[in-house]
Amino acid sequence: MSDATRPEPLVFAPKPADPPPPSSIGAVGWMRANLFSSVPNALLTFLGAWILYVTVAAVLDWALVKAVWEAENRRQCLDMVGRAGACWPGVAAWIPNLIYGLYPKDQAWRIDLGAVLLVAWALPLWLPRVRSKVAIGLCLVLLFPLLASYLFMGGAKGVVWTAAIALGLAAFLWCWLTALAEMRRGISFGALMARLLGARDDARAARIGQASLLALYLVALALVLPLELVEVPTRLWGGLFLTLVISGIGITFSLPAGVLLALGRRSEMPLIRVFCVTFIELFRSVPLITILFMFNTMLPLFLPAGVEVNRLLRAIVAVCLFASAYMAEIVRGGLQAIPKGQYEAAAAMGLGFWQSTGFIILPQALRIMIPSIVGNFIGLFKDTTLVSIIGLFDLLSMSRAVGEDTRWLGLFIEPFFFITMIYFVFCFLMSQYSINLERRLGAGQRR
Amino acid sequence: MNPAGRSGPAIELVGVSKWYGTFQALKGIDLAVAEGERVVVCGPSGSGKSTMIRCINQLERHQKGDIRIHGQALCGEPKRDAPILRETGMVFQSFNLFPHMTVLENCTFALTWVRQMPQVEAERIAMAHLERVRIPEQAAKYPLQLSGGQQQRVAIARALCMAPRIMLFDEPTSALDPEMIKEVLETMVELASTGMTMVVVTHEMGFARTVADRVVFMDQGEIVEQAAPADFFSAPRYDRTRMFLSQIL
Numbered sequence: 172m173s174d175a176t177r178p179e180p181l182v183f184a185p186k187p188a189d190p191p192p193p194s195s196i197g198a199v200g201w202m203r204a205n206l207f208s209s210v211p212n213a214l215l216t217f218l219g220a221w222i223l224y225v226t227v228a229a230v231l232d233w234a235l236v237k238a239v240w241e242a243e244n245r246r247q248c249l250d251m252v253g254r255a256g257a258c259w260p261g262v263a264a265w266i267p268n269l270i271y272g273l274y275p276k277d278q279a280w281r282i283d284l285g286a287v288l289l290v291a292w293a294l295p296l297w298l299p300r301v302r303s304k305v306a307i308g309l310c311l312v313l314l315f316p317l318l319a320s321y322l323f324m325g326g327a328k329g330v331v332w333t334a335a336i337a338l339g340l341a342a343f344l345w346c347w348l349t350a351l352a353e354m355r356r357g358i359s360f361g362a363l364m365a366r367l368l369g370a371r372d373d374a375r376a377a378r379i380g381q382a383s384l385l386a387l388y389l390v391a392l393a394l395v396l397p398l399e400l401v402e403v404p405t406r407l408w409g410g411l412f413l414t415l416v417i418s419g420i421g422i423t424f425s426l427p428a429g430v431l432l433a434l435g436r437r438s439e440m441p442l443i444r445v446f447c448v449t450f451i452e453l454f455r456s457v458p459l460i461t462i463l464f465m466f467n468t469m470l471p472l473f474l475p476a477g478v479e480v481n482r483l484l485r486a487i488v489a490v491c492l493f494a495s496a497y498m499a500e501i502v503r504g505g506l507q508a509i510p511k512g513q514y515e516a517a518a519a520m521g522l523g524f525w526q527s528t529g530f531i532i533l534p535q536a537l538r539i540m541i542p543s544i545v546g547n548f549i550g551l552f553k554d555t556t557l558v559s560i561i562g563l564f565d566l567l568s569m570s571r572a573v574g575e576d577t578r579w580l581g582l583f584i585e586p587f588f589f590i591t592m593i594y595f596v597f598c599f600l601m602s603q604y605s606i607n608l609e610r611r612l613g614a615g616q617r618r
Numbered sequence: 619m620n621p622a623g624r625s626g627p628a629i630e631l632v633g634v635s636k637w638y639g640t641f642q643a644l645k646g647i648d649l650a651v652a653e654g655e656r657v658v659v660c661g662p663s664g665s666g667k668s669t670m671i672r673c674i675n676q677l678e679r680h681q682k683g684d685i686r687i688h689g690q691a692l693c694g695e696p697k698r699d700a701p702i703l704r705e706t707g708m709v710f711q712s713f714n715l716f717p718h719m720t721v722l723e724n725c726t727f728a729l730t731w732v733r734q735m736p737q738v739e740a741e742r743i744a745m746a747h748l749e750r751v752r753i754p755e756q757a758a759k760y761p762l763q764l765s766g767g768q769q770q771r772v773a774i775a776r777a778l779c780m781a782p783r784i785m786l787f788d789e790p791t792s793a794l795d796p797e798m799i800k801e802v803l804e805t806m807v808e809l810a811s812t813g814m815t816m817v818v819v820t821h822e823m824g825f826a827r828t829v830a831d832r833v834v835f836m837d838q839g840e841i842v843e844q845a846a847p848a849d850f851f852s853a854p855r856y857d858r859t860r861m862f863l864s865q866i867l
Contacts, residue, residue, distance in 0.1 A: 510712075510714075512710055513714060515677050515708075515714060516708075516714035516716070516773075519675055519677065519706075519708040519777075520707075520727075520728040520777075520780060521703065521704055521728060521732045521780065522731065522732060526731050526732075530731070531716055534718050535718050
C-alpha cells in the first residue's frame with residue numbers, strides 16, 4: 172500500500188443520546204429507588220410509615236379532635252374529657268402574658284409598634300431597585316435599638332436621650348424616603364431633593380442633600396419632643412418579647428464581634444492574638460449558665476458601690492460575649508477554608524488587609540459558613556431559655572407560670588406544646604431562610 | 619552578561635536568600651532582568667524557582683539580600699513597598715480568580731478600590747483588556763463557569779488592568795489540559811510582542827525557545843546556568859542542565 176492509495180479518514184459521528192428507561196424516572200422511579208429498592212428497605216418503609224401514623228394520629232387526637240376549646244377553668248376541662256384531650260382555653264387566656272410577660276397590657280401596643288417598625292425598616296432590603304441596601308441595613312442594626320429602647324422602656328428622657336431617639340426616627344424616615352426615591356426615580360433621597368429644588372452644579376446638589384438630611388432630623392426631633400411614654404421597668408419585661416430582645420441583640424452583636432475575634436486570633440500581632448485567644452477559650456470552656464450566674468451575682472461585687480447594672484442588661488452582655496466566642500470559632504473555620512491563593516491574588520493586586528478581608532475573603536467565607544452560623548443563631552435563640560434561672564421571665568418561664576395560676580392549676584403540657592410550636596416556627600423560618608440565602612449566594616459558584 | 623537597558627535593570631536580585639525554618643530555599647540568588655526582557659525560569663520541582671518569583675513581588679519575604687524594582691529597593695515593609703510593587707503583575711498556576719465576582723468585577727475591583735477609579739472608566743479599561751485576551755463575551759459570567767484556559771486568560775487580563783510594567787508568571791499552564799495550554803501561550807506570546815518585561819516560570823520549552831531572550835536554569839535554590847535559548851538548548855554547559863533537559867524534552 173503506497174501513500175497515494177491511502178484510504179479516506181473515518182468520520183467520527185457521536186451517537187445521539189437515548190431517553191432514560193421509564194421505570195427510572197418520575198414518582199414511580201423515585202419510589203423504587205428510595206423506598207422499595209430491596210425487601211428489607213420495603214419493610215423499613217412500612218415500619219416507618221406505621222410509626223409516623225401512630226404518633227401523628229395520637230398527637231392530632233389529643234391536640235385537635237378531643238381537645239376542649241371553651242372552658243372557665245381546668246376543672247371543667249377535666250370533667251369534659253379528662254386527660255385524653257388538650258385544654259386550650261388556659262393557654263388562650265395566657266397568650267398575652269406568654270407574648271408580653273408582665274408588661275402592662277395597656278402599654279403592650281408599644282411592643283407591637285416596635286415590631287412593626289422593625290419589619291417596616293427591614294422591608295426595603297427586599298424591595299427591587301433599592302441600591303442603598305448596605306446603608307439601610309447598617310442604619311437598621313445601629314439605630315433601630317435607639318428608637319426601640321425608648322419605645323420599650325419609656326420614662327423621662329434627657330437631652331442626649333432625646334437627640335438619640337430623634338436620630339433613630341430620622342434614620343427610619345431616611346431609609347424609607349431613599350428606598351421610595353430609588354424605586355421611583357433611581358436616585359437617593361438627597362439627590363432627589365436637589366433635583367426638585369433645581370440644583371445647578373454638584374457642589375450645590377451636595378449642599379441641598381445635606382440640608383435635606385438636617386431638615387429630616389429636625390422634623391424627627393419635633394415629632395419626638397412631645398412624645399412622653401410611661402416608664403416600664405425591665406423587670407416587667409417577659410415572654411416571647413424578652414426572648415426576642417435577648418436573642419435579637421445576641422445575634423446582631425455576635426456576628427460582627429465573632430468576625431473581629433476570629434481575625435484577631437489569626438493576627439500576626441501577638442498582643443491582639445493573645446487577647447482574642449484568651450477571650451475565646453475562656454468563654455467557650457464555661458457553660459452559659461455559669462456565665463449568667465457570674466454576671467448576675469458576681470459582677471455587682473466587682474463594681475463600685477452604688478453602680479447598679481440592670482439585671483436584663485447583665486444577661487444580655489453575658490449572652491453576647493458567650494455567643495461571640497462561639498461565632499469566632501465558626502468564622503475562623505470558614506476563613507481557613509479559603510485557599511491561600513485568594514489572599515495572594517489580592518495581595519498581588521495591591522489590595523490592603525481590610526480590602527482583601529472585607530471584599531475577597533469574608534464574602535466567600537461567610538457563604539460557606541451560613542449553615543453553621545444559622546445553626547449557632549438557632550442555638551442561641553433556644554439558649555435564651557436559660558435566663559429564667561436568674562429570674563428573668565422569658566417564654567419558657569411564662570409558660571410554666573400557666574400551671575401555677577389557680578384557675579388553671581396543673582396545666583403544663585398544653586402551654587409547653589404551645590411554646591414548642593412557637594420555638595419551632597421561629598427556628599424553622601431561620602433555617603429555611605438560611606437555605607434560601609445559600610442558594611441565592613451560591614449562584615455562579617457551581618458549574 | 620545581561621542586555622541591560624539604559625535606565626538600569628527592571629528587576630535586580632542581589633544575594634537573595636530565603637529559609638523555610640532551617641531549610642534554605644534560595645541560596646544567594648543574583649539575577650538582573652532588563653526592561654522589556656523576557657526571561658524563562660525552569661528547573662526541577664523544589665528548585666526554588668517559584669519561591670524566587672514570589673520573592674520578587676513579596677508574596678514571600680526574603681531574609682537576606684536586596685531586591686530592586688526599577689532601581690527602587692524593597693524594604694519588607696508592606697506599606698512602603700506597595701507603590702514599588704504596583705509595577706508588577708502576577709499570574710498564578712491555579713488562576714486564583716475571585717469566584718464570588720463576575721469576570722468583569724474581577725478585573726475592575728482593584729482599579730476602583732486601589733486606584734480609586736470611577737466605575738465607568740474601570741469597566742472601559744477592563745473590557746479593553748478582556749478583548750485583548752479575546753474573551754470579552756464572557757465578562758458577565760462567573761469564573762467557575764469558564765474553562766481553565768479561559769480562566770487563566772481572565773487572570774492575565776486582570777493583572778494587565780493594573781498597568782504593570784513587569785509581568786510575573788508562576789507556572790501559568792501547569793494546571794491546564796493540553797488543549798487549553800495553547801490558547802494561554804498564544805496570549806502570552808502576544809503580550810511579549812508588546813515589549814512587556816516578563817519573568818515566566820514554566821516547563822513549556824517550546825515557549826522558551828521561541829519567545830524567551832534568556833533561559834535561567836535553577837536547582838537546589840541556586841541558578842545553575844543561564845543563556846540565550848539557542849545556546850541553552852543546543853549546548854548546555856552543566857551536566858545537571860543536560861540531565862534535566864533530557865528528561866523534559
